[in-house]
Amino acid sequence: MKIAVLSGKGGTGKTLVSVNLASAAKEAIYMDCDVEEPNGRLFFKPKNITSESVSIKIPFADQKLCIGCRKCIDFCKFNAIAFIINKVIVFDDVCHSCGGCVLFCPEKALSEKDKIIGEVQSGVSENVSVITGILNTGEASGVPLIKKLLNNNLAGKALTFIDCPPGSACIVMESIKDADYCLMVAEPTLFGVHNLNMVYELVKLFKKPHAAVLNKCLEGENPAEDFCREKDIKILGKIPFDSELGTLNSNALISVRENQKYRDMFSSMLQIVAKEVQHETVANS
Amino acid sequence: MKIAIPVDDKSTETSVCQSFGRTPYYLIYDTESKESVFLDNSAAASQGGAGIKAAQTIVDSKVSALLTPRCGENAADVLKAANIKLYKTVNASIQDNIDALNDGKLSLLEDIHPGFHGHGG
Numbered sequence: 562m563k564i565a566v567l568s569g570k571g572g573t574g575k576t577l578v579s580v581n582l583a584s585a586a587k588e589a590i591y592m593d594c595d596v597e598e599p600n601g602r603l604f605f606k607p608k609n610i611t612s613e614s615v616s617i618k619i620p621f622a623d624q625k626l627c628i629g630c631r632k633c634i635d636f637c638k639f640n641a642i643a644f645i646i647n648k649v650i651v652f653d654d655v656c657h658s659c660g661g662c663v664l665f666c667p668e669k670a671l672s673e674k675d676k677i678i679g680e681v682q683s684g685v686s687e688n689v690s691v692i693t694g695i696l697n698t699g700e701a702s703g704v705p706l707i708k709k710l711l712n713n714n715l716a717g718k719a720l721t722f723i724d725c726p727p728g729s730a731c732i733v734m735e736s737i738k739d740a741d742y743c744l745m746v747a748e749p750t751l752f753g754v755h756n757l758n759m760v761y762e763l764v765k766l767f768k769k770p771h772a773a774v775l776n777k778c779l780e781g782e783n784p785a786e787d788f789c790r791e792k793d794i795k796i797l798g799k800i801p802f803d804s805e806l807g808t809l810n811s812n813a814l815i816s817v818r819e820n821q822k823y824r825d826m827f828s829s830m831l832q833i834v835a836k837e838v839q840h841e842t843v844a845n846s
Numbered sequence: 847m848k849i850a851i852p853v854d855d856k857s858t859e860t861s862v863c864q865s866f867g868r869t870p871y872y873l874i875y876d877t878e879s880k881e882s883v884f885l886d887n888s889a890a891a892s893q894g895g896a897g898i899k900a901a902q903t904i905v906d907s908k909v910s911a912l913l914t915p916r917c918g919e920n921a922a923d924v925l926k927a928a929n930i931k932l933y934k935t936v937n938a939s940i941q942d943n944i945d946a947l948n949d950g951k952l953s954l955l956e957d958i959h960p961g962f963h964g965h966g967g
Contacts, residue, residue: 634902640895643902645927652920655895701894 562838563717565740565769567725567733569756571598574746574776574800577810579722580604582834583689584817585827590721592710594736596679596694596703601724603813607684607691614680615694615709617658618673622649626670633662633671639701657701679706681713687818690715707735720835729763737764742838743771744797747785749778754788761792770841774830777802797837798830848876848909849947851940856884861938866914867897867921874907875944897921897961904930913943913952918961 566579576593580601583589593601620633620642627649634642641655642662653676663671679696694710696703703726711723716739725736737743743764747757757773764771772795775785779802789796800806806823809816816823852869853860863869872885885907889899897917901924904912911931925932932955935943946952 637895638893640889640892640899640902643898643905643924643927645902645905645924646929648927650924650927652895652898652923655898655920 563721563723563740564742564744564838565723565725565737566744566746567737567760568727568746569729569759571727573748576601576724578744578746578774579724580815581817581827582831583722584815585824585831586688586720588688588719590690590692590715590719591724592716592721593693593724594707594710595724595726596696596706597726599693599695602691602693604815605686605689605691607686610682610684612680612682614677615706616675616677617705618660619653619656619658619676620651620662620671621674622651623670624648626668628668630667632665632667636661636665654699654701658705681710703732704735707732711739729759733763737767737769740769741842743769744834745771745773746776747773748776749783749785751784754784757785757788761794772797772837774798776800797833848874849911849913850874850904850907850909851913851943853940858882860940862915862935862940862943864915866917867900872904873940874909877948898924901925913947914955917955917958919958920961922958
């Protein structure tokens with residue numbers, strides 16, 4: 562069972578929710594797909610780490626074979642290739658590794674070479690297997706890294722939480738693509754509603770069963786809750802705006818492992834989530 | 847010699863555009879014949895790599911120098927590979943900059959910025 566935890570912006574509580582739900586489970590797998598800023602590992606501090614580098618294919622030009630037809634340059638939507646004084650110049654950092662230029666080259670002057678873009682680290686933290694994708698700074702896209710990460714043998718072997726990147730762009734789509742269920746984390750502000758709506762539209766587009774968890778809840782008005790009611794989105798949990806929880810979290814501690822109160826809160830949330838996921842996936846299978 | 851300047855409009859009254867890669871037009875000016883030609887910058891609407899594509903246009907127009915307020919590093923790499931000199935514009939006026947170049951008063955553009963890349967993808 563794979564549950565993707567996502568939100569329309571950063572700092573909403575994706576990592577808080579996924580790290581604590583995974584910790585509350587008897588056995589779980591936590592996959593950090595927020596490859597530009599993977600921070601779940603700061604909480605889990607996993608041991609026995611093994612790491613595997615991830616590479617992509619980028620074009621490599623044989624200048625002797627190039628006739629200067631520029632078909633590669635015209636094809637490249639990312640403008641990663643230039644032709645200067647009879648020489649093909651490839652901008653590795655701009656290339657999105659689609660391979661189109663190599664296919665289009667009539668002289669076979671372009672071939673592919675490997676370029677390492679990051680790594681996948683696997684380790685263990687008590688009851689949780691922690692798998693982290695780490696993209697090297699400056700790389701154009703984390704998608705190939707997330708693909709590799711989610712292909713890990715462990716994925717889905719136990720209750721799996723996929724901690725998604727923020728937003729609703731390609732890397733988020735890649736992260737939720739194979740998920741059985743999507744959990745959207747939202748903040749109780751108008752801005753939070755705007756961001757919730759972004760991921761809500763995305764999960765609908767992907768036809769994923771979904772629900773919301775409301776974070777930083779205060780007494781009184783909650784625009785995110787109103788939005789959920791209006792759109793008929795189930796709310797599976799409400800996390801209070803609580804300085805003790807905030808302090809634990811900002812010290813990179815897992816609240817479930819530190820305090821019985823939070824263990825109880827996330828355990829009951831986990832039960833509701835697990836029941837809901839089971840119900841939805843049976844209904845959709 | 848032929849020079850290029852990023853400009854806001856296709857007219858001799860126009861001013862220097864603040865962006866090299868995403869300027870709407872380039873003025874290609876011949877300092878000997880004093881002829882002006884305007885080029886559309888097809889890179890202006892690019893999702894990414896605008897500087898590289900724009901620099902390719904400039905290289906293909908066979909100019910010897912580019913006068914610009916600033917330039918990103920990818921574009922600068924292309925221009926330098928083509929041995930095009932980069933000069934820093936002194937103000938927004940086309941004529942002032944051409945005069946300054948003719949008088950040898952323009953300095954080379956030294957501060958190449960790392961680009962304003964979005965996240966692509």
